[in-house]
Amino acid sequence: MLPLNVKHWCALTSVALCLTLSTLASRAGLDSFEIYLNDKLLEKMVAGKAFSLESLRLDKSNSNDRLVIYYSQCNAVGKTGKERSISVKDSKGKILKEWKFADATGTDAGMTIPVKELLQLEKDKTGGALSLYYTAQGRPEGQLLASFS
Numbered sequence: 001m002l003p004l005n006v007k008h009w010c011a012l013t014s015v016a017l018c019l020t021l022s023t024l025a026s027r028a029g030l031d032s033f034e035i036y037l038n039d040k041l042l043e044k045m046v047a048g049k050a051f052s053l054e055s056l057r058l059d060k061s062n063s064n065d066r067l068v069i070y071y072s073q074c075n076a077v078g079k080t081g082k083e084r085s086i087s088v089k090d091s092k093g094k095i096l097k098e099w100k101f102a103d104a105t106g107t108d109a110g111m112t113i114p115v116k117e118l119l120q121l122e123k124d125k126t127g128g129a130l131s132l133y134y135t136a137q138g139r140p141e142g143q144l145l146a147s148f149s
Contacts, residue, residue: 081136091128
């Protein structure tokens with residue numbers, strides 16, 4: 001028979017291990033993304049929760065800036081999709097602009113979008129909100145990243 005302290009220690013270790021594994025398991029399979037304006041992190045989120053770009057107040061003063069999006073599939077560090085693209089859709093789901101990106105290798109996983117192109121889309125739109133979507137092999141339906149109007 002084990003002493004009481006050893007029994008307590010084993011029980012606490014087992015509980016801690018179970019909690020750790022359940023936390024990891026609950027996050028497995030979730031995609032995540034980060035959005036930067038130039039080199040400043042704006043948002044880091046688990047996919048499924050859209051980020052609003054309206055707080056940026058993009059205007060002519062930002063025309064030389066760039067948005068850089070890093071998207072990680074299945075919450076695996078460094079696991080990026082193949083045949084990646086970012087598109088801007090209008091409120092009816094029509095694609096207004098699409099940027100296609102090469103398959104990422106190593107540290108070149110960022111997808112860069114010139115802010116001046118987003119500003120032009122805002123200027124040309126006929127009303128309603130615009131949304132940024134990520135698509136890739138295995139994500140053909142797209143994932144809403146951000147919305148702006």
